Amino acid sequence: MAKSGPVTIKKYANRRLYNTGTSTYVTLEDLASMVKAGEDFLVYDAKTGEDITRSVLTQIIFEQENKDGQKMLPVSFLRQLIRFYGDSMQLLVPRYLEMSIDSLSKEQDKLRQQLASTLGVNPLTAPFEQHIRRNMEMFERAFSMFSPFGKREDGSPAEAPAGEAAPEPPAAAPASEASDLDELKNQLAAMQKKIEGLSRK
Secondary structure, three states, X not given: OOOOOOEEEEEOOOOOEEEOOOOEEEOHHHHHHHHHXXXXXXXXXXXXXXXXXXXXXXXXXXXXXXXXXXXXXXHHHHXXXXXXXXXXXXXXXXXXXXXXXXXXXXXXXXXXXXXXHOOOOOOOOHHHHHHHXXXXXXXXXXXXXXXXXXEOOOOOEOOOOOOOOOOOOOOOOOHHHHHHHHHHHHHHHHHHHHHHHHHOO
């Protein structure tokens, strides 16, 4: 039997949410349970027909973050995320976050086993160190798009492929864009040092 599409949820002016699949009113907590169960849904404004799924999912996260003992988003992360809005790196951030959370989801069973079996190290950081390092390396590789051939491991420019003339040096990047890249690289380096410090505790 073919899998049906996402369930349609309608949001009315009184902020009530109506699940058209079950013909019942639901709460944000109900929608959170659907997400955890792997049930897809789309939320539409009942009056305008506008797709408001993103804003409703954001509300669910807000509700979860306000529960005791369930805070997952560090303040430093939230602040940095806000800084990216309107920044030249804004287009890169969503894809990076998607790849990171997708990688974490695929490896969650392995990470749970490591959490259960880890002895003599910080159980909350050690299993994730390698995962975070991979994501940081992936993110740094993304910067190669700003250079025609990337760089060698020692940081020097790579040569043009054999048989091809070396291209003219690219025009200097605007000062604001260059400073953004430098700042982000420094933040990644600082994060890596912090992870290494935690793993040694």
